[in-house]
Amino acid sequence: MSKQYDVAVIGAGAAGMMCAAVAGQRGKSVVLLDHATRLAEKIRISGGGRCNFTNINAGPQNFLSENPHFCKSALSRYTPQDFLGLIRKHHIAWHEKHRGQLFCDDSSEQIIQLLRAECIAGDVSWRMPCKIASLRKEGERFVIATDGGDVVARNVVVATGGLSIPKIGATDLGYRIAKQFDLQIVEPRPGLVPLTFDGPSWQPFTPLAGISLEVDVSTGTGKGKGAKRGYFREDLLFTHRGLSGPAILQISSYWTPGTPIMLDLLPEMDVAEELIAAKTTHKKQLGNILAQWMPSRLADGLLVANGFAPDARLPDMADAKLRKLGDAINRWAIVPTGTEGYKKAEVTLGGVDTRELSQQSMMANKVPGLYFIGETVDVTGWLGGYNFQWAWASGYAAGSNVE
CATH class of the missing domain: 3.50.50.60 (FAD/NAD(P)-binding domain)
Structure with a gap:
């Protein structure tokens, strides 16, 4: 018994x-x-x-x-x-x-x-x-x-x-x-998991594995059935397959497949306004200016991804183009293709x-x-x-x- x-x-x-x-x-x-x-x-x-x-x-x-x-x-x-x-x-x-x-x-x-x-x-x-x-x-x-x-x-x-x-x-x-x-x-x-990206739009970022910086990340609108609004300020890490780090792990639990996440890579500044203001005092290349605020490899990747020549000079840039670049840095909306799954969750x-x-x-x-x-x-x-x-x-x- x-x-x-x-x-x-x-x-x-x-x-x-x-x-x-x-x-x-x-x-x-x-x-x-x-x-x-x-x-x-x-x-x-x-x-x-x-x-x-x-x-x-x-x-x-x-x-x-x-x-x-x-x-x-x-x-x-x-x-x-x-x-x-x-x-x-x-x-x-x-x-x-x-x-x-x-x-x-x-x-x-x-x-x-x-x-x-x-x-x-x-x-x-x-x-x-x-x-x-x-x-x-x-x-x-x-x-x-x-x-x-x-x-x-x-x-x-x-x-x-x-x-x-x-x-x-x-x-x-x-x-x-x-x-x-x-x-x-x-x-x-899977929750608290790295997000993956692929396709041509991600190619400029694949060489950036290992780069880390503090960002604001958000997702969702809080509207509609099941919509969850998430926001965090944490470190982001570029990986060989996409994005990780505490910021991404946190937001992954709020992310719905097929929808974008929003990144602000320089949350303490309005990049467009800073660049426009610097036009009158700087003759430098655009990449050198950005490299003062973020890792230089990331600055180069962002320029390529947004159609700027690597040697583009700040004084030659129209304000409208600088605002577009500012949006790409302060309001970068990207759609993950998936996650690393349970093995990394x-x-x-x-x-x-x-x-x-x-x-x-x-x-x-x-x-x-x-x-x-x-x-x-x-x-x-x-x-x-x-x-x-x-x-x-x-x-x-x-x-x-x-x-």
Whole structure:
């Protein structure tokens, strides 16, 4: 006869371990299952190996969802300060980078060990590696068929993450479980991902790989069904296939295929007005003027892309042409042809529709005892520690409420 647990948590990542620890420390019997051989690989590689474990400014405004109010409850009940309490309890040194991003001074391994220690304090049982063949509900209990035998539990928490970074074991198991129990899914797609470009109009920019600069980036109008208006000031990076860097990763979550993104490459100045004003005092080539404000290779690429001769002189330029160039720099509208996909995406947008879940407990409204947390759910944070905060908050919500 299989031992019956109060709670089986599928997925030993950030959300799963948080949930297991909280439930276990409430006195629930908890078993944690994961198919990986190495614990919490996504935590390990995050933040360049130092884990951007939260953002001190995290709030509902930093998250995307088809149901944007859903995340408010969990985020208000488990805040960045709450997780900092755990960090201090475990004597982990940390520092703040720009825009409220908090990182370990040493290694992301410290966050994994923190979560492991909290699970041990809750007397959590581990099944790892453990491949799951099926999940079924029998009356008031669930039976999870695994390669190590059946696991029986009164409650199941699905914390299997999304589809991003398949090389470390991402799967669609969470979505399959949701569909099995007739729960709606918001179509998953890569989020926080580099954008790709091709075609003749992009050719002048292909030699610019490696160039980086701070830009304003925006997309969407906020009008129409599903339209999401996004705006960020962050660093942009030219790559061999398109654009990346924090600015592009951020805006990718708001971008709709077939629509443009808008870039301001010099957000602190009106380029057209500066050039027109400089005509009377400068005899220089146009490229040399631009190279005072941006990397010279980028200046040359922009001139070629906009039909200017590389040796064009500023005094010879009509004001109308300079305004056209200014628009190309301050209001550059370009349409990505795609993204780098899940292999380069930091998160997965979409997931289990939050309208199927209780915002208080994360339990499926029509399947008592079945919970979904973390990245499996249609709640996606910005770049910069927000997705970890959702993992902690949603894990805490489920762990605090599961019976």
